[in-house]
Amino acid sequence: MSSKSFKTMIVQETDTGHYTKIISQKTLDDLPLGDVLIRVHYSSLNYKDVLSTQGNRGVTRSFPHTPGIDAAGIVEESTSKAFRTGDSVLVTGYDLGMNTSGGFAEYIRVPETWVVPLPVNLALRESMMYGTAGFTAGLSCHRLINHGLTSDQGRILVSGATGGVGSIAVAILAKMGFQVTAVNGHHDRTDYLKSIGASSVISIEDAMDNSSRPLLEQKWAGVVDAVGGNLLATALRSVQRHGIVTTCGNVGSADLATTVYPFILRGITLAGIDSATTPMDLRCIIWGKLAGEWKIPQLNTIAKELPNLESLDKEIDKLLNHQRTGRAIVKVVS
Numbered sequence: 001m002s003s004k005s006f007k008t009m010i011v012q013e014t015d016t017g018h019y020t021k022i023i024s025q026k027t028l029d030d031l032p033l034g035d036v037l038i039r040v041h042y043s044s045l046n047y048k049d050v051l052s053t054q055g056n057r058g059v060t061r062s063f064p065h066t067p068g069i070d071a072a073g074i075v076e077e078s079t080s081k082a083f084r085t086g087d088s089v090l091v092t093g094y095d096l097g098m099n100t101s102g103g104f105a106e107y108i109r110v111p112e113t114w115v116v117p118l119p120v121n122l123a124l125r126e127s128m129m130y131g132t133a134g135f136t137a138g139l140s141c142h143r144l145i146n147h148g149l150t151s152d153q154g155r156i157l158v159s160g161a162t163g164g165v166g167s168i169a170v171a172i173l174a175k176m177g178f179q180v181t182a183v184n185g186h187h188d189r190t191d192y193l194k195s196i197g198a199s200s201v202i203s204i205e206d207a208m209d210n211s212s213r214p215l216l217e218q219k220w221a222g223v224v225d226a227v228g229g230n231l232l233a234t235a236l237r238s239v240q241r242h243g244i245v246t247t248c249g250n251v252g253s254a255d256l257a258t259t260v261y262p263f264i265l266r267g268i269t270l271a272g273i274d275s276a277t278t279p280m281d282l283r284c285i286i287w288g289k290l291a292g293e294w295k296i297p298q299l300n301t302i303a304k305e306l307p308n309l310e311s312l313d314k315e316i317d318k319l320l321n322h323q324r325t326g327r328a329i330v331k332v333v334s
């Protein structure tokens with residue numbers, strides 16, 4: 001009996017070493033073995049997906065490949081005792097969309113250990129409005145709050161704030177009562193940043209110091225950084241005594257030039273965030289908060305919906321050309 005076919009994005013390498021995206025068909029037999037077959041209702045576009053579509057071998061080793069590190073949908077078949085046909089679930093991270101056929105397709109098949117039951121009070125669509133970016137923002141805010149930061153201790157700096165991780169971090173922290181200073185992107189998006197909860201906005205240039213001074217004025221109680229490079233290095237030198245800086249991204253640079261002085265003279269903490277491998281117990285705690293006390297009213301301002309897989313192409317170009325704000329989710333089932 002022939003296996004069911006379904007719609008999917010496929011990225012392929014051309015003879016000239018370039019990469020093209022096509023919307024095509026695969027069959028269920030093309031999917032990897034796994035415990036849970038999920039009919040994908042929504043996926044979302046993350047920075048890592050863009051890297052995969054560009055042929056970045058640090059993200060995806062071999063092509064043809066279906067990207068999409070996020071997926072939310074309904075269980076269609078399950079050999080796992082934890083999940084039954086008809087359950088609403090989401091998957092973010094692990095190897096999904098990297099070297100495992102991803103969420104830019106009507107079906108994924110994954111190990112049960114990757115699957116999160118959809119939290120109550122969260123629709124499938126809303127879960128992808130957060131997606132990996134929102135989950136990462138949640139992990140970053142969790143680190144700040146667990147560090148003991150309270151809103152009376154000073155301002156929080158969020159970099160990459162016009163993007164996915166940054167926008168959601170701004171909105172969660174504002175909801176928690178923090179005064180948030182957002183770092184703009186390449187274009188002035190002050191109105192957008194204020195509409196999602198930033199109380200002040202600075203430029204990328206203003207957030208970076210080029211001097212060799214090992215310590216700077218103590219401006220921030222905490223920092224959520226998604227940019228890396230000099231912006232992160234400056235944040236380390238500008239955070240208050242015993243403050244905390246989280247690092248999750250490298251859109252600016254993967255380099256980090258620092259001395260030990262912020263650590264040994266101010267006792268600051270640098271906290272690394274890796275959403276993809278977050279253990280399931282913490283994963284469920286963060287998703288519960290995103291659906292509960294942290295649920296942000298600005299989700300519809302931050303995330304827009306693309307009607308189909310075909311529309312991802314233009315959105316990827318926009319992201320590469322610094323022409324978008326917030327996040328994009330994609331409706332996969334028609």
Ligand SMILES: NC(=O)c1ccc[n+]([C@@H]2O[C@H](COP(=O)([O-])OP(=O)(O)OC[C@H]3O[C@@H](n4cnc5c(N)ncnc54)[C@H](OP(=O)(O)O)[C@@H]3O)[C@@H](O)[C@H]2O)c1
Nearest residue numbers: 047136160162163164165185186249250251252274275322
């Ligand atoms: N560790 C993890 O678990 C994890 C999870 C999710 C994301 N990430 C990483 O976090 C980073 C942000 O992800 P995202 O999904 O939020 O990406 P995104 O939506 O593309 O947002 C990137 C943000 O950074 C800004 N930006 C880009 N280049 C910059 C530069 N050179 N200097 C300063 N700002 C710059 C962008 O502004 P413009 O649009 O104006 O350029 C935008 O505000 C990426 O590196 C991603 O790989 C890591």
